[in-house]
Amino acid sequence: MAKEEIIKFNDFSFKYSSSDANILENINLSIKSNEITVLAGPTGCGKSTLLRSIVGLIPNMYDGEYSGEVIVDGIKIKDAEIKEIAKRVGFVFQNPENQIFMFSVERDIAFGLENLGIEQEIIKERIKKMMETLSITHLAEKAPHELSDGQKQRTALAGVLAMEPKILILDEPTSLLDPKTASEFMELMNKLCKEKGISIIIVEHRLDLVLKYADRLIILSNGKIISNDKPENVFNYKKPIIPELGVPFSTKIYRELAKAHVEFSKPVTCADDMINEVRKKS
Ligand SMILES: Nc1ncnc2c1ncn2[C@@H]1O[C@H](COP(=O)(O)OP(=O)(O)OP(=O)(O)O)[C@@H](O)[C@H]1O
Numbered sequence: 001m002a003k004e005e006i007i008k009f010n011d012f013s014f015k016y017s018s019s020d021a022n023i024l025e026n027i028n029l030s031i032k033s034n035e036i037t038v039l040a041g042p043t044g045c046g047k048s049t050l051l052r053s054i055v056g057l058i059p060n061m062y063d064g065e066y067s068g069e070v071i072v073d074g075i076k077i078k079d080a081e082i083k084e085i086a087k088r089v090g091f092v093f094q095n096p097e098n099q100i101f102m103f104s105v106e107r108d109i110a111f112g113l114e115n116l117g118i119e120q121e122i123i124k125e126r127i128k129k130m131m132e133t134l135s136i137t138h139l140a141e142k143a144p145h146e147l148s149d150g151q152k153q154r155t156a157l158a159g160v161l162a163m164e165p166k167i168l169i170l171d172e173p174t175s176l177l178d179p180k181t182a183s184e185f186m187e188l189m190n191k192l193c194k195e196k197g198i199s200i201i202i203v204e205h206r207l208d209l210v211l212k213y214a215d216r217l218i219i220l221s222n223g224k225i226i227s228n229d230k231p232e233n234v235f236n237y238k239k240p241i242i243p244e245l246g247v248p249f250s251t252k253i254y255r256e257l258a259k260a261h262v263e264f265s266k267p268v269t270c271a272d273d274m275i276n277e278v279r280k281k282s
């Protein structure tokens with residue numbers, strides 16, 4: 001699939017009304033379509049703020065000082081109507097409690113579609129398909145308070161995916177999932193990106209989990225972008241470790257082995273890479 005520039009930040013800065021200084025400072029960033037982009041960085045560095053600026057919650061829901069521009073799929077976020085943004089971008093919050101609020105899982109998935117004014121027949125079809133894709137069909141009539149955290153996260157995601165967005169924004173989507181479910185979730189994201197061409201931007205601390213799928217890794221520190229590269233370039237042993245960022249376990253081993261002059265064909269950023277590289281050697 002051809003890749004194009006789907007999100008662009010031009011000299012963008014933002015300060016919440018109640019904060020003393022800019023939370024995001026002079027961001028210049030270009031994100032490509034049909035890729036999985038991982039956004040990482042220390043707590044409080046501005047990751048969620050950056051995502052809010054993509055989905056239009058900033059400036060629509062959060063007051064503050066806004067300068068520069070954010071362009072998403074050709075539209076200027078500052079001047080766009082929420083409905084125009086919602087057609088293009090799906091957003092799953094850091095905490096799904098804030099996102100599911102209807103009487104049942106089925107009603108919840110329908111909510112966004114009804115707001116877009118989609119026909120009832122199509123809504124029914126999409127709900128059915130999404131519940132199957134996310135393995136939650138058996139939960140259709142359950143109320144949000146009857147769901148586990150992982151089931152809530154899946155329901156929130158089903159509601160967003162049913163709207164068929166071109167761009168999917170996920171703020172720590174696996175934080176409430178067990179390791180196996182989290183890894184299944186990432187497999188699903190990878191499938192959506194590679195087969196349906198959805199562009200995915202994901203904030204995640206668990207790099208061990210996501211780097212296997214990431215095309216790009218952006219690191220934010222104190223409101224500024226300090227690195228924007230392919231994960232294997234960020235973790236290449238020839239480069240210093242970025243102190244703001246945890247190092248994946250497999251990368252630690254790869255870097256230790258490099259000290260002992262054990263060279264691999266490429267830098268290792270996840271367990272699968274490590275297994276492949278070791279197999280090549282044995
Ligand atoms: N609504 C708000 N009003 C004022 N300040 C805010 C608001 N939301 C966030 N902030 C501040 O902006 C900074 C960045 O917050 P943000 O939530 O973007 O960080 P984050 O990188 O997502 O952190 P975490 O990894 O903990 O989720 C923090 O200092 C935070 O206190």
Ligand SMILES: [Mg+2]
Binds near residue numbers: 047048049094171
């Ligand atoms: Mg956050």
